[in-house]
Amino acid sequence: MNKSEQAFTVVVTPTTNRCPIGETIGNRNIAQGRIPVLSCEGACIRGEIARLAANLVAKEEGFARGCHGELLSVPDSAMARWIRQAKQVVLIDGCFLRCHGRILENLLGKEQLRQFDALAVYKKYSDVFDLDAVPEEERQQAARQVADLLIAVLKKEVSVPCG
Structure with missing residues (x-):
């Protein structure tokens, strides 16, 4: 097995701090x-589009934005408990690398996690890293395209509580 195929451990320094709004x-x-x-939080345009799409999906009734930072580094927080206890967690990864997905499927379990690859939806900007290389309007359009597709898929699969 190549080193790149091996699982590895990341040690997080514990904290007793909590985010009040979290x-x-x-x-x-x-x-x-x-x-x-949740979404990719990568620095490239693909991560940005995934993040923008997640913000749009989270505005739909029955959904809300979660903080992966608290999930991964403040395990006893209310935010982390909510994400771990949820029957389903939506994750929008920025590309085929599935960075967050590969972490979260081991933390949450594959059956709980609904993973989506944003790049597979809008299929642009594979040769671009810098956010500013893509005009804001195009970023928003790509995010809306991803969000609209995901919302349609999720509404078919999930019984979203009303009012």
Whole structure:
């Protein structure tokens, strides 16, 4: 087996700190049974489009934006509990590397995680890294395209609680 094919461990320094708004939102989303929406947070245009799409999906009823930082590094926080306990977690990865997906499927389980590759939807900018190389309007259009498709797929699969 090549080294690149081996699993590895990342050690996170523990903290007793909590994000006050993360605690509020995490507890609220647990109580409301919302579905967490996470995304790639990569620095390239593909990560940015995934992030923008996740923000759009999270505005839909029954969904809310989750913080992967708290999930991965503050495991006892309300935000982390909400994401871990959710029946389903939506993840929009920025590209075929599935960086977040490969981490989260081991943390949450494949059956809980609904993974989407944003790049497979809009199929542009594979040769671009810098956000500013793509005009804001084009970024928003690509994100909307991804979000609209994902919302349609998710609404078919998930019974979203109403009002």
